[in-house]
Amino acid sequence: MEPYGSPRWPDPYVPPPREGLRHSSIAAVLFLLGIIALVCAGAYFSGDLRPALFGAEQDSQVSRPGALPFGQRRDPVPGIEEANAPLGSPPPFTWPSDSYKFLAVKGDGSPLTYSPCRPIHYVVNTDLAPASWQRLLEDAIEEASWASGLQFVYDGTTDETPSSNRAGYQPDRYGDRWAPVLIAWTTPGVVPRLDGQTVGLAGSSSIGLSNGYKAYVTGSVSLDAPQFHGILDSPSGEAIGIAVIMHELGHLLGLDHVSDPEQLMFDEASWVRDYAAGDRAGLARLGTGPCSKDF
Template sequence: MLVVVGAFFARPALFGTPSSSVVVAGVPIPVGDQPGWVNGTPLTGGAGGDTRDIWPPVPPDARSRPIGAPGPRLSWSNDYVFMSTIPEAGGRPVSWDPCRPIHLVVNNAEAPAGADLLLREAAASVTKATGLQFVIEATSTETPSTHRAPVDNARYGNRWSPVLVGWTDPSVVPELEGRVAGVAGPTGASYYTPTQQHWVSGTVNLDGPAFREILTRPDGWAAARAIVMHELGHLVGLDHAPVQGELMYEKNLGQLAFGPGDLEGLRQLGLGPCFTS
């Protein structure tokens, strides 16, 4: 096993209704233990689907075209699972807006030594696979949680709340109990039409004491980085992979990098539409 504490990666255990099936390479398959996530709420109304009354203003750093692009297709593997897809859009996955960065804030209450570099290296791996750009804004005193609204005017203003990365422990986030070193997932925007679905915020909770123990081992840095990569994979929209050998598999058996299925799933998640108008 890659680790003892944290040998089992966390499911994206965010509030939401668990589904009876997931989608593997566009094909629904039944799953008995499907994690929940926070998909956006479908709404009625909106003239022509106009979202100005339900979404915050477009931020200054948004662009009219994708900021980055995923790399070339490296694999024809179907060993990936999306958290949610849109049948009305040909089954494409719900993804982040590639025309604006994914903003992060970090609560370092239980951060191990080197936590900032771990996060940056893991984020760089996701960026390379997806083209999605990450911006680490600042530290935050927001309490880590798996129940978090996509907009928090009092704390962050009229904008999509930045993703909260929390270095924490099971006393704060009970989902980290046992051999779970991290739990993460995205939050979706409310929408009028199915094609408006996309991820806009989320949480990444990492067990600081567990990481400190992992980092004492000879392969500790690579193992710790792999856990953060796995959780960021959940954040951008991948569920657990159906086979061993992928970093997004629910148990890590020594995988230190994204596998062929992971990379193809991440590539597709970087090809989503822009929502800047």
């Protein structure tokens, strides 16, 4: 076994562009535009950008969404598919580890998460995907789902392309719900931050309600198709390809990079092909966040 070539994968840290950071106070919802800017970038949710993020939330003290008819709203009716209890749970953990880091932490110290009481829908842009994309993606999602307890639902393919200001609510395309997570094999021409040796980028966008509840509602995973095809052509290529997707799914669910080379969330090329103890501990916490029917 050997690490994949000399290129760093999956995604060396790149500071997010500051332009493009916009926030919108819409009906008690703070929705962050610029999903691609979230990718792989702890700094987006930390450091000097944090005040911009959480400061804006104080402006969102407006009435609940959902009162307006479909077609006039700027966010979906709250509570779609939100069950009364989590849909799944992470497995019992016998190797505790603190070798994980979250992309965003709330005021109480807990991580920003998806609601475990509703499924995470996803669509796939397969225009440039390898022939084996479905199996690779399903394997990676199965691992992320198992480690976190979060449930994923495949909604089919899409012709939507990644965008740095992707809207979280696209009723014309996806109906009256939060847009599903967009997973796309694409190119640096479409996603400039895939330039160089960055194989993948991923991140999620969150809402913040006036009652203090915060959660991710959608996100995106962008994979550099030419580099990904090159990985698949290498020895152990499929295992590496799955590991790349798993790493990006870790970001999607809220994991940041760690400096521990034994974890899949290590930020450079490594031998790791599976979620390790720290990754799993982090994913288990990300899968057990609070539920809410209010968004």
